[in-house]
Amino acid sequence: MAFLYRDWLDAAPGRRLLYVPRDFDAESEYWSEVLARLPQDAPAKLREGAQRRRDETKSWAGHLPPRAKDPAPAEVWFAVAEASGPPILCKTLSGEWAAGIDPAAAAVTRHQTLKADNEEHVLLEGDGRVLAMEWWWDEPTTRVLVLANGSFLLNEPLLHRARRPLALRVVRWIGPAPRQIVFVESRSPTEAQAEEMPSPFALLGIDPFGWIAAHLGVFALLACLAASVRLGRPRPAPAPGSDRPAAHAEAIGDLLARTRDAAAARALLDAYRRWRHPPSPAPAARARRH
Template structure:
């Protein structure tokens, strides 16, 4: 498989972008996630993976630095998500892996490049010269907007690996520029005007070999360890990422990085992600807001109100209170209740008759008589409508 086979797919992608431009879509329509092998991002590494496979290598992707990875991989490719040297713990792992067994190889690419600006540049160049000028102007505007944010987006680690074991960079606060000249072994046959290689941070060189320079600034270096393990470092991924390879002039540089590991089929591991040795940091606790003014007072009051609401709905603890007596243990309670009800509706005679019947049943030996018998109840008309409400207790005679 030749590296130039990606030209057709790149042109197809550009045609799709033209449709997006016509429909008014902006930069958000382009996937720019960084360093992933399986994403269709312009900052991804899927094309580089295919180049390694085309050379006969076996390629896998890893998101953790493990013993299994250390035993399997002959080559590790790290497209770092942050600028400069690797984080200290990560760098120590790589150095131990390189030193443990000889003739291992590693390619480390610092993050100092975003392919979005070059992507829109390529879109603009692919538009017909006599085509819609408004469309060309829109592509140029998107390219300019992307160029303002080009470069280092990933935050640097708090502690980086030692320069004696790895490398150091010449940091720059100036915006990136395009190399006017290229030097070094890798620059043979490369036209600087066509390749338009960007340069921002460059590599510091001591005993390392320089493979590529831009305007006499080191961009690609390599060195060999005591056990014949080797390391290749690129200052940025401007000739390795998917979007960067839309420019055909950069593809020979990508091929030279692939050929750097040799012709023998090897196991190549692409390591991606930021947290390779530890888990990602947990989400901040809500209690952290208590330390931020004035959110601390607001959060404290909301927490107190929430606690009060929870306590109000919580079940009450302790011994349950006894229910009020229902009178079920007193047989007389039933007729008394019926008598009181009949008295309220003006049927006092019927009430007395019922109570008398109850007494005869309850006390059959008693000869006490109170009120008329059930056989001769008092007529309702004889009841004084002005009398007081019926009181069952006044009829009780023991």
């Protein structure tokens, strides 16, 4: 992927790329905050549940994928320094971006850090380890910013006001509009590339695409079952009711109602009544006797 990013930067001047390796999990910090803010009279079940979730997420660094056995050369992009232990909080912050930042209040997490050479400009260090660096690509308008992790970019970490100035420095690095910016979050660009292009079905293994596909599959199955032929003993069709004496008159009434001609309907009804019930002839007057 490093070659892909390099080709994109070379395609046009003024492009910028922000790269953040996925080396941070805010869930453990979140549950620690929940425990700290629980009142003293909180239910024991609620406190135990929060403690269990915090303990389960403390070891997030152990669930990271292993480094590739044959990674791409670091000269193509940049190098990552292996972590010497579990994630810790930086006691000191230095560099341009550290101005006005209280390290204790910011509590920036440090695990795997970056390796900087002479071509890269270090912006932030934690305990003497590189956390943020940038470099120019052929010209000053084309730049790359790499952060060691997203411990001051994610939603939960930004609840701490002391970390917001660091996120603001990232926003200011992007510069005013219009800009062509790409934000990349991944493990490490120096990992070996896959020998084959990933299949579109590989998205099913990434949350939440797998759950979305499962729901769509269930809905499609229900739609097919609803539209399919119903199997079982056939039921007789309901009687149309045409054998009722009044059915013919009702049908004629419906037809007359469609014409919306009340005068013609009355004339037909009068003609029908005269035909059905003709008037009886008047009796002959008896001759008077003289």
